[in-house]
Amino acid sequence: MNVSVLSAAPDTELRLSYAGADVSLRGVTKSFGSQAVLHGIDLDIQAGQFVAIVGRSGCGKSTLLRLLAGLDQPSSGTIAIDGQTRGWRDQVRLMFQEPRLLPWQRVAANVEVGLSHAAAGQDRRRLAFEALAQVGLSGREKEWPAVLSGGQKQRVALARALVSHPRILAFDEPLGALDALTRIEMQALIEQVWQDKGFTAIVVTHDVSEAVALADRILLLDAGRVAMDVTVDLPRPRRHGDPAAAAIEGRILDRLLGR
Amino acid sequence: MNRALPWIVPAAILLIWQAASQFGLLSGQIMPAPTAVAQAFWRVTRDGELLRDIEISTWRAFAGFAIGGGIGFVLGMLNGLSGLSEKLTDSTLQMVRNIPHLALIPLVILWFGIGEEAKLFLVALGVFFPIYVNTLHGVRSVDRQLLEMARAYGMRERAIFWRVVFPGALPSIFVGLRYGLGIMWLTLIVAETISASSGIGFMAMNAREFMMVDVVVVSILIYAALGKLADTVARRLERTCLAWNPVYAEM
Numbered sequence: 001m002n003v004s005v006l007s008a009a010p011d012t013e014l015r016l017s018y019a020g021a022d023v024s025l026r027g028v029t030k031s032f033g034s035q036a037v038l039h040g041i042d043l044d045i046q047a048g049q050f051v052a053i054v055g056r057s058g059c060g061k062s063t064l065l066r067l068l069a070g071l072d073q074p075s076s077g078t079i080a081i082d083g084q085t086r087g088w089r090d091q092v093r094l095m096f097q098e099p100r101l102l103p104w105q106r107v108a109a110n111v112e113v114g115l116s117h118a119a120a121g122q123d124r125r126r127l128a129f130e131a132l133a134q135v136g137l138s139g140r141e142k143e144w145p146a147v148l149s150g151g152q153k154q155r156v157a158l159a160r161a162l163v164s165h166p167r168i169l170a171f172d173e174p175l176g177a178l179d180a181l182t183r184i185e186m187q188a189l190i191e192q193v194w195q196d197k198g199f200t201a202i203v204v205t206h207d208v209s210e211a212v213a214l215a216d217r218i219l220l221l222d223a224g225r226v227a228m229d230v231t232v233d234l235p236r237p238r239r240h241g242d243p244a245a246a247a248i249e250g251r252i253l254d255r256l257l258g259r
Numbered sequence: 260m261n262r263a264l265p266w267i268v269p270a271a272i273l274l275i276w277q278a279a280s281q282f283g284l285l286s287g288q289i290m291p292a293p294t295a296v297a298q299a300f301w302r303v304t305r306d307g308e309l310l311r312d313i314e315i316s317t318w319r320a321f322a323g324f325a326i327g328g329g330i331g332f333v334l335g336m337l338n339g340l341s342g343l344s345e346k347l348t349d350s351t352l353q354m355v356r357n358i359p360h361l362a363l364i365p366l367v368i369l370w371f372g373i374g375e376e377a378k379l380f381l382v383a384l385g386v387f388f389p390i391y392v393n394t395l396h397g398v399r400s401v402d403r404q405l406l407e408m409a410r411a412y413g414m415r416e417r418a419i420f421w422r423v424v425f426p427g428a429l430p431s432i433f434v435g436l437r438y439g440l441g442i443m444w445l446t447l448i449v450a451e452t453i454s455a456s457s458g459i460g461f462m463a464m465n466a467r468e469f470m471m472v473d474v475v476v477v478s479i480l481i482y483a484a485l486g487k488l489a490d491t492v493a494r495r496l497e498r499t500c501l502a503w504n505p506v507y508a509e510m
Contacts, residue, residue, distance in 0.1 A: 071411055090413060100408040104426040104503040113412055113422075146505045160412075 020048035020200035021082040021091060021167035023068065028077035030063050037063045039224040040077065045217075047082075047167075050194060050201045052211035054252065055221035061204045062172060064221065068202060069094035069170050081168065093166035097173040099153035101145040107132065107156055108141040114160040131159035134193060151182035155189070162193060169194075171203040175210065184240070187213055191237065208252050212245045213238050220255060228255050291473040296480070299473035308462065313481065316447060316458040319375065320485075323382025324443045330383070331390030331439075332432070339398025340424070352391065360384045361449055373454035378447065385446040386439040393435025397428030430504065433497045440493055444486045 023045040030038040037060045045051050053061045066072045067079060070089035081088035093114065101110045111128040132141055135155040145153055154174065161169055171190070175183045191214060194201050205211050211218050212232060220228035230252060234244055273293055279285040280292030287295065303309040334352070338345040360381060371377035401424050409419045451460020459478050466474035501507045 069411055071407070094411050096404070096408065098404060100404050102405060102422065102426070104429075104501075105422070106503075113409070113414070144503045144505075146503065 019167070019198040021088075022047045022080075023168065023200060023202075024080045024083075026078050026080075028064075028067065028074045028079060030060070030067060030072070031075045037224055038067075038074075041224075041226060043219070043226065045200060045202070048198050048200055050191075050203075050214060050216045052203045052205060052215035052218045053221055054205060054208055054211050054218060054256070055227075056256065057206065059221045060224045061221045065094070065170050065172050065202065065204045068092060068168070090164070091166055092168040092170060093161040093164065095157055095161045095169065095171045095174045097176045099145070099150075099157040101153055101156055101160075103145050105145075106141070107137070107143050107145065107148070110145065110156055111159045111163050114163040127163050128159070131163040132156070134162060134196075135159045135189060151178055151186060154178065154186060158186075158189070158193070162197070165197070166199055168200045168202065171201070171205075173205055174203070175205075175207075183210075188237065190214065195236075208249050208256070209240075209245075211252075212249045213240065218248075218252060220252060228252065288470070288472060291476060295473045296476045299471070300477045300480075303462070303474060303477060309477075309481070312457060312459045312462045313485070316451065316460070317485065319378050319451075319458065320382060320443050320447050323379045323447070324386050324439065326379065327383030327386035328390045328436070328439055331387040331435075332394050335391045335394025336398060336428075339395050339428070340420075345395075349395075352388075356388050356392075360446065364450070364453060368454060373456070377454065378450045381450045382443055382446045385442040389438040389442060390432075390435045393431045393438070394428060397431030397435075398424060400431065401427035430501055433493070433501070437490060437493045437497075440489045441486070444482060444489070448482055 023043070025041050025043040028038060028041040028043075029036065041064065053064065055061045063072070067074050069092050071094070078085050081091055101107075102113065105113075108125065108128045111131050112124045114131075115124055115127060129138075129141060132138060135158050137152065137155055137159065140148070140152070145156065148156065154177075158174075174190070175186050178186060187210065190201070201214075203211070203214060208218075215232055218228075218230045218232060219226050220230070222228075230248060232245075232248055234242070238245055276285070276290075277293050280287065280290070280295070285292075291299070300309075334348065338349055363384070364381070367377045367380055371380060405423050405427065406419065409423050414422065447458075448460055451458045452464055455461040455464075459481055463475050463478035466472075466478070498507050
């Protein structure tokens with residue numbers, strides 16, 4: 001038996017224990033005061049699926065994501081992760097539009113924030129270094145966030161989200177603030193770690209072409225309801241400008257623009 | 260060459276001053292020559308008087324600073340974190356802030372006499388406000404997005420304080436610290452000059468009674484040196500603690 005097989009073994013084990021979780025929403029409503037933002041959403045997301053949520057601003061997509069991340073509580077209805085309606089918050093990680101790194105902590109320590117209280121001492125450092133290697137930032141562990149570029153900061157934020165091996169990863173417009181080329185690189189990176197880890201990915205975006213490039217399934221939210229549910233069955237990695245993708249994008253845009 | 264440039268003007272002033280004293284243009288009763296000041300410095304250092312006075316003045320300064328700064332820091336943190344505490348105390352403190360603390364000297368002498376308590380009280384009161392105001396401002400200006408991130412990533416309240424709130428407020432706290440150090444020396448000078456039986460201010464007032472102008476000038480220079488020293492230490496500390504901030508990293 002050779003060494004590489006031995007070292008691969010724990011990896012498969014990790015994959016099994018950390019693979020994605022099912023998400024199921026039943027009658028989820030969210031109101032702020034008298035203003036209802038989400039109207040009784042029923043939704044099932046399969047474990048390991050890559051789902052994109054698109055819609056106009058104010059359609060409730062960010063609110064929905066905050067509920068899924070456990071940052072807010074629904075006004076009524078239930079959210080279950082793998083059938084559990086409570087105690088699932090640690091299994092979900094949220095990536096924000098901004099990197100939101102602690103400027104006074106070095107890169108590795110920022111990634112360790114994602115571990116919260118689970119791991120101890122030596123393990124924390126090792127896990128942080130591994131997560132940084134996954135996002136291609138080996139060797140930058142001891143830098144201050146201030147010296148990194150926007151794309152690198154967002155990759156540190158991705159490492160921070162990945163380090164605890166979440167079963168669900170939620171992204172709130174994670175690429176919105178990046179330039180076009182960095183965006184494409186980050187899309188590829190997100191797709192690659194998703195394929196490696198097998199978590200359930202939920203991305204909120206206003207960019208329909210990004211949704212088509214990444215997702216297995218696209219949900220269009222309109223006035224707090226799911227207005228469209230599209231399956232994107234295209235081979236990966238998807239190329240920009242593929243005609244089948246363009247057709248799907250066109251359909252969704254038509255619906256969004258009310259044409 | 261460039262390093263020498265800023266020293267040309269002070270050196271010239273010293274030379275002119277020395278020459279003016281030497282040729283009798285400047286009376287020794289008004290301003291003694293730099294050499295006379297240096298001699299006076301050596302005299303008071305040798306008989307141990309200076310060191311004793313520096314020691315007692317420094318002790319007063321930092322004890323008062325610790326008391327006033329400590330209370331200011333705690334109240335600033337408390338009022339920054341708790342809305343109830345802020346509503347209860349902030350407007351009262353802002354009202355008291357409008358009283359110049361040196362205006363309280365007659366009252367303080369009535370209360371405490373001219374003992375140590377009077378000086379500690381004045382220094383503590385003077386230092387309290389800059390530390391309080393800047394700590395409060397620092398806590399309030401901590402990035403809300405970072406706080407939300409910390410909660411979303413399951414950080415507990417204690418961890419949020421030490422890893423997000425405190426380091427976020429630190430740049431502002433340092434502003435208060437350096438401002439407070441300035442007020443600390445200023446208050447002490449005034450308090451020691453008006454009423455004291457030891458310390459640098461006492462040395463100066465005592466020398467005035469005997470018309471020893473050179474010793475008076477020495478005391479003034481010692482105050483300046485102590486103030487500069489405290490500020491330099493604070494700057495060093497600031498640069499070490501805020502190394503993450505690109506503004507300080509370059510300096």
